[in-house]
Amino acid sequence: MDWASIFIYDTTWAFAAEIVIRVIVMFALIILFLRFTGKRGVRQLSIFELTIILSLGSIAGDPMFNEDLPLIQAVLIMSIVILLYRLCTWAMMKYQPFEDLLEGKSLYIVEDGMLVLDKIKKGKMSHDEFFAEMRQQGVEHLGQVRTGLLETDGNFSILLYAPDHTIYGMPLFPKQYQPVEEIESGTHYACMHCGYVNHLSDPNQLCERCENDCRDWAKALNSKIVR
Numbered sequence: 001m002d003w004a005s006i007f008i009y010d011t012t013w014a015f016a017a018e019i020v021i022r023v024i025v026m027f028a029l030i031i032l033f034l035r036f037t038g039k040r041g042v043r044q045l046s047i048f049e050l051t052i053i054l055s056l057g058s059i060a061g062d063p064m065f066n067e068d069l070p071l072i073q074a075v076l077i078m079s080i081v082i083l084l085y086r087l088c089t090w091a092m093m094k095y096q097p098f099e100d101l102l103e104g105k106s107l108y109i110v111e112d113g114m115l116v117l118d119k120i121k122k123g124k125m126s127h128d129e130f131f132a133e134m135r136q137q138g139v140e141h142l143g144q145v146r147t148g149l150l151e152t153d154g155n156f157s158i159l160l161y162a163p164d165h166t167i168y169g170m171p172l173f174p175k176q177y178q179p180v181e182e183i184e185s186g187t188h189y190a191c192m193h194c195g196y197v198n199h200l201s202d203p204n205q206l207c208e209r210c211e212n213d214c215r216d217w218a219k220a221l222n223s224k225i226v227r
Contacts, residue, residue, distance in 0.1 A: 019064065025071055026060040029078055052085055103152045110148030110158070113169045114195040117209070131172045134158070141176075141221040142195045143169025160225055168220040170195040179203075179216045188220035 059081065063074040092099035108116050109130060133156045139145055144166055147159040161167065170190035171177045179192060183200050190197045196209035197220050204215045 022064045022071065026064050026074065029060065029075065052081065055081055106152060106157075107150040108147070109150050109156075110142060110145045110195075113143045113145060113161075113167050113197075114209070115142070115170075115193075117194055131177070134172050138225060139172060140223055140225065141169040141171045142190070143167040143197075143220065143222055144225045145169070163224040166222055166224050168197045168222045170197075171218055171221050176221065177218055180219055188222070189217040190220040192216040192218050 056078070059074055059077050063071055088098075088102060092102060110116065115130075134142075134145070134148070137156065137158060139158065139160075144160055145158055146161050149157040151157055168188040168190070170192065177192065180189065180203055183189075183203050187199070188197050189200050191207040191210060193216065194207065194210050196207055198205075198208065200217060203217060205217070206215060207217075
């Protein structure tokens with residue numbers, strides 16, 4: 001094994017100095033690019049912004065060490081990408097359908113303390129992923145949540161019930177999110193698939209809302225949220 005070939009190969013001192021210059025130039029261009037795209041470019045990225053960042057990495061990376069690529073080509077390409085970004089941003093502000101096409105739409109995940117069925121059926125959100133997001137926002141059960149939205153940038157937005165209007169809901173923590181084996185009279189139970197709350201006479205009773213042969217029920221909670 002030739003260690004010199006692995007680490008050095010045909011790199012000369014002249015090309016090493018050229019790499020230093022290339023990296024400095026491209027690093028400065030990246031900073032300028034992000035500065036031109038505005039503050040949104042450095043926040044949680046949407047699909048459109050992630051596309052821009054990935055393009056930026058490809059544009060900036062190769063000219064840093066490839067001597068066959070002149071810097072003027074990278075500058076030209078980056079300028080075109082900046083122009084496209086500005087053009088798309090203007091079009092999104094002007095035309096809502098175009099913004100929906102690039103950014104997507106916010107998805108309703110929770111309404112009135114229950115999961116939105118069509119999003120569950122389409123696999124838009126897994127239970128584990130959703131539960132984790134809700135727990136991080138201090139939510140103990142769905143009965144505390146009036147509306148839950150999955151935003152286009154991947155973040156969750158929730159509207160809570162007022163403490164005095166908290167309803168029974170499906171628990172979100174693992175110890176409470178367990179199927180019951182015995183039914184207690186006068187107790188509320190939540191479908192573990194959709195969050196529908198009902199009184200049961202049989203632990204294997206079908207959920208009236210799911211319509212998918214769901215028979216798993218957890219004991220519903222109605223504790224008020226603590227802020």
